[in-house]
Amino acid sequence: MLNFENHPDLVEPLSMEALEARLREVGETRYHHRHPFQLMLQNGELDKRQVQAWALNRYYYQAMIPIKDASLMARLDDPELRRIWRSRLVDHDGEKAGEGGIERWLKLTDGLGLDRDMVMSTRAILPATRFAVEAYTHFVRDRTLLEAIASSLTELFSPMVIGQRVRGMLEHYDFVSRETLAYFEPRLTQAPRDAEMALHYVKRHAHRADQQQAVIDALRFKCSVLWAMLDALQHAYVLPGQVPPGAWGGGSGRENDSQNEGAQRP
Numbered sequence: 536m537l538n539f540e541n542h543p544d545l546v547e548p549l550s551m552e553a554l555e556a557r558l559r560e561v562g563e564t565r566y567h568h569r570h571p572f573q574l575m576l577q578n579g580e581l582d583k584r585q586v587q588a589w590a591l592n593r594y595y596y597q598a599m600i601p602i603k604d605a606s607l608m609a610r611l612d613d614p615e616l617r618r619i620w621r622s623r624l625v626d627h628d629g630e631k632a633g634e635g636g637i638e639r640w641l642k643l644t645d646g647l648g649l650d651r652d653m654v655m656s657t658r659a660i661l662p663a664t665r666f667a668v669e670a671y672t673h674f675v676r677d678r679t680l681l682e683a684i685a686s687s688l689t690e691l692f693s694p695m696v697i698g699q700r701v702r703g704m705l706e707h708y709d710f711v712s713r714e715t716l717a718y719f720e721p722r723l724t725q726a727p728r729d730a731e732m733a734l735h736y737v738k739r740h741a742h743r744a745d746q747q748q749a750v751i752d753a754l755r756f757k758c759s760v761l762w763a764m765l766d767a768l769q770h771a772y773v774l775p776g777q778v779p780p781g782a783w784g785g786g787s788g789r790e791n792d793s794q795n796e797g798a799q800r801p
């Protein structure tokens with residue numbers, strides 16, 4: 536039976552070990568490895584159009600991650616911490632054009648036959664994708680530094696979900712390859728490095744019960760962001776839902792593609 540971590544709000548501070556255990560419990564119950572869309576993706580139960588929709592929408596998350604990291608970095612007054620955090624920007628943006636995680640994500644959308652300009656314009660993403668990702672960037676900008684750093688702790692759990700996803704996708708879909716999924720390979724070392732640093736910071740800085748509660752809530756919030764992104768895909772492209780006006784409805788998105796379905800022009 537899943538426990539939805541029904542703990543009362545903290546009154547007394549937890550030990551560092553107990554705080555970490557509580558954070559891991561949040562991930563176990565709320566992270567997107569349990570989402571039905573993620574399960575369908577890794578079990579080969581989606582068709583190509585649904586996988587394309589996932590890659591197209593997730594591009595917006597990828598594109599906004601360095602922006603949220605830059606806003607977080609602007610608030611770090613310790614050069615050592617800034618140096619460490621800076622590696623996240625380099626991971627995504629690369630040292631020069633044609634490198635980095637965003638570029639590797641575009642290799643995935645290219646490989647799936649989506650038009651780069653359409654993907655990069657983000658004009659065809661779902662409204663709920665946009666709102667969820669913006670909620671994350673605004674959270675990091677507006678909340679305390681401790682909460683902002685804690686909200687990245689979902690990365691403690693991402694290697695597990697990435698491993699399952701890549702294995703499942705390679706096994707089940709003939710329209711993806713190791714090359715098109717190359718985005719995920721470096722994440723398996725980058726994410727643990729980043730998550731360790733964030734966890735270390737949180738354990739050192741969240742002493743009081745209210746600070747520890749804020750950290751737990753920040754991680755729950757971030758799990759909700761990722762969950763809401765998959766809910767949006769599930770609703771629009773899997774359930775007998777409806778693709779919202781202006782969002783991608785099928786086809787490559789290139790101007791002259793007769794496969795393009797309705798709904799593309801906002």
Ligand SMILES: O=C(O)c1cc(C(=O)O)c2c(n1)C(=O)C(=O)c1cc(C(=O)O)[nH]c1-2
Binds near residue numbers: 600688689693696761
């Ligand atoms: O594929 C995934 O399931 C997954 C999850 C997450 C996450 O848990 O937030 C990130 C990523 N990927 C990722 O690639 C990434 O760069 C990333 C950055 C962050 C963050 O919060 O700063 N999360 C994630």
